[in-house]
Amino acid sequence: MSTDTTPYLPEKNDFIRQIIREDLASGKHSTIRTRFPPEPNGYLHIGHAKSICLNFGIGQEFNGLVNLRFDDTNPSKEDMEFVASIQEDVRWLGFEWNELRHASDYFEVFYQSALKLIDDGKAFVCDLSADEVREYRGTLTHAGRNSPFRERGVAENRDLFERMRAGEFADGARTLRAKIDMSSGNINLRDPALYRIRKIAHQNTGDAWPIYPMYDYAHCISDALEGITHSLCTLEFEDHRPLYDWCVDHIDLPNHPQLFQSLVDAGFSTPVLKPRQIEFSRLNINYTVMSKRKLLALVQDNLVNGWDDPRMPTLCGLRRRGYPAASLRLFSERIGISKQNSLIDFSVLENCVRETLDESAERRMAVLNPIKLVIENLPEGYTEQLHFSNHPKNEGAGKRAVPFSREIWIEREDFMETPVKDFHRLLPDGEVRLRGVGIVKCTGIEKNGENILSLRGTLDLDSRSGMEGSKRKVKGTIHWVCAHAGVNAEVRLYDRLFTVANPDNDEDGKTYHDYLNPESVKITCAFIEPEAANIAPEQCIQFERNGYFVADRIDHSAEHPVFNRSVTLRDTWASK
Numbered sequence: 001m002s003t004d005t006t007p008y009l010p011e012k013n014d015f016i017r018q019i020i021r022e023d024l025a026s027g028k029h030s031t032i033r034t035r036f037p038p039e040p041n042g043y044l045h046i047g048h049a050k051s052i053c054l055n056f057g058i059g060q061e062f063n064g065l066v067n068l069r070f071d072d073t074n075p076s077k078e079d080m081e082f083v084a085s086i087q088e089d090v091r092w093l094g095f096e097w098n099e100l101r102h103a104s105d106y107f108e109v110f111y112q113s114a115l116k117l118i119d120d121g122k123a124f125v126c127d128l129s130a131d132e133v134r135e136y137r138g139t140l141t142h143a144g145r146n147s148p149f150r151e152r153g154v155a156e157n158r159d160l161f162e163r164m165r166a167g168e169f170a171d172g173a174r175t176l177r178a179k180i181d182m183s184s185g186n187i188n189l190r191d192p193a194l195y196r197i198r199k200i201a202h203q204n205t206g207d208a209w210p211i212y213p214m215y216d217y218a219h220c221i222s223d224a225l226e227g228i229t230h231s232l233c234t235l236e237f238e239d240h241r242p243l244y245d246w247c248v249d250h251i252d253l254p255n256h257p258q259l260f261q262s263l264v265d266a267g268f269s270t271p272v273l274k275p276r277q278i279e280f281s282r283l284n285i286n287y288t289v290m291s292k293r294k295l296l297a298l299v300q301d302n303l304v305n306g307w308d309d310p311r312m313p314t315l316c317g318l319r320r321r322g323y324p325a326a327s328l329r330l331f332s333e334r335i336g337i338s339k340q341n342s343l344i345d346f347s348v349l350e351n352c353v354r355e356t357l358d359e360s361a362e363r364r365m366a367v368l369n370p371i372k373l374v375i376e377n378l379p380e381g382y383t384e385q386l387h388f389s390n391h392p393k394n395e396g397a398g399k400r401a402v403p404f405s406r407e408i409w410i411e412r413e414d415f416m417e418t419p420v421k422d423f424h425r426l427l428p429d430g431e432v433r434l435r436g437v438g439i440v441k442c443t444g445i446e447k448n449g450e451n452i453l454s455l456r457g458t459l460d461l462d463s464r465s466g467m468e469g470s471k472r473k474v475k476g477t478i479h480w481v482c483a484h485a486g487v488n489a490e491v492r493l494y495d496r497l498f499t500v501a502n503p504d505n506d507e508d509g510k511t512y513h514d515y516l517n518p519e520s521v522k523i524t525c526a527f528i529e530p531e532a533a534n535i536a537p538e539q540c541i542q543f544e545r546n547g548y549f550v551a552d553r554i555d556h557s558a559e560h561p562v563f564n565r566s567v568t569l570r571d572t573w574a575s576k
Helices: 015-026 046-061 080-092 103-119 130-137 154-165 215-225 235-251 257-265 292-300 315-321 325-335 346-360
Strands: 033-036 065-070 100-102 123-126 175-178 193-197 211-213 230-234 276-280 362-364 370-375 383-389 399-405 407-411 431-434 438-448 451-459 487-494 521-528 540-543 547-551 562-567
Touching: 015 046, 015 230, 015 276, 033 046, 033 230, 046 065, 046 080, 046 230, 046 315, 046 325, 065 080, 065 103, 080 315, 100 103, 103 123, 103 154, 103 175, 103 193, 103 211, 103 215, 103 235, 103 257, 123 154, 154 193, 175 235, 211 215, 215 235, 230 235, 235 276, 315 325, 315 562, 325 346, 346 540, 346 547, 346 562, 399 407
Parallel strands: 033 065, 065 100, 230 276, 362 540, 370 451, 487 562
Antiparallel strands: 123 175, 175 193, 193 211, 370 407, 383 399, 431 438, 438 451, 487 521, 540 547, 547 562
């Protein structure tokens, strides 16, 4: 089911997979069916990647089927833009679904099922306002009170609900509620709402429905209709599982096929069965926020440059930053599946990115903070073509031509006029090896006051490749870019969006706004070798000694190269 290769372990033994193996061995199920069911009310983030990799990974491992289903029961917050982006994100992660479904496909089934609950005396139409419902619900320590409308007769409830369906009542005037137990210790079972009146157009059904089902009600019926064997969700839904099971048991779709006859007539496959909900820990990463509300605020307040800003934890943001899909799959593999929520260190994600890119990213040279070095013992106008390996661990990646001339750019930090201890790069009268060229000695400095404008040096011609002096040892090696042929590029140096591990900490009256990292992006003009300018958008490379970068998928072109730093070569936060 994956469209490319990810380094998965031969066999995973988390508790979910143990349950699945037992169900297959016992004959309870012959085919495993899971689903990824996002609500199309925003862009997916890295937390969703864990669920995607789990559901589709199980489909791969057990030769099962995985649906992509949009739980689109709240049209006021949903948009086709999100529907399209979610499909793109799932495919980008390397997965393809068995069927594309929408909860809105099942609106008639939800309605018929609600009528069954009314006829069975298990649901009633309630006239309490939202505030009154909350008052009647009680608290964790005090039981709730029955609605004064709870004992309406079946005929009256059915009539009122049918009139709700016909659009006769105003928004919020009535709800359909399950009749369960107002004294239950689980507040989710205190006569929860199943339907509310919302006269708003739906992106798929238009104005056909003035009432919409609640998530807890619609979700379990959708799972049953699709024959989902294992409904995997995060731990916050654990307290909702009794309601999930209550709806599944009392509607009893397998024994009441008339409830879903509309789907059969429309040509939908309906492998109806009783699903089982299983909860796992959600993904929490430090130095970020993943609340949809807070992510939306970051965008709306112009604190980031849109949903695909490379500093955002959205999948489109991580993609634009150059995080390979394989690195997110590896990350999901590394953190595993458990029943206990925990906070994952951001460095674990970055290490997965480094590991993936170290294997796949070709090497190029770039100078991000340039200073010119003139090699005076080479003649004016001197140029030559050197040949460098594209990848030190992969001979099959081939070689590339790299122009070299009398004048080159080196990193400003690779020269120090008054060197500190253990500085092993270029210094006055000191020597350093130029990557792939030979040993160069600094012989002069051009300054304007304290500002160093350029350097002069000489190349030990006997230290060039193939010459006897090439074996001579010097302590430092630095990279460079030809000043004559180097291409000017825009380089965006991205870092973590927040300065503290827990930006959700609201102590001392502070909010996550107060912890934004002012150094989370720096934009600089750099010089890159010509071959780097010619790579395609979204191609990842390593700028030697600088880190892993990606050609921006939107702004990059050969005429105007733009690179985003994906990750540094090593963890720079470990010492902070």
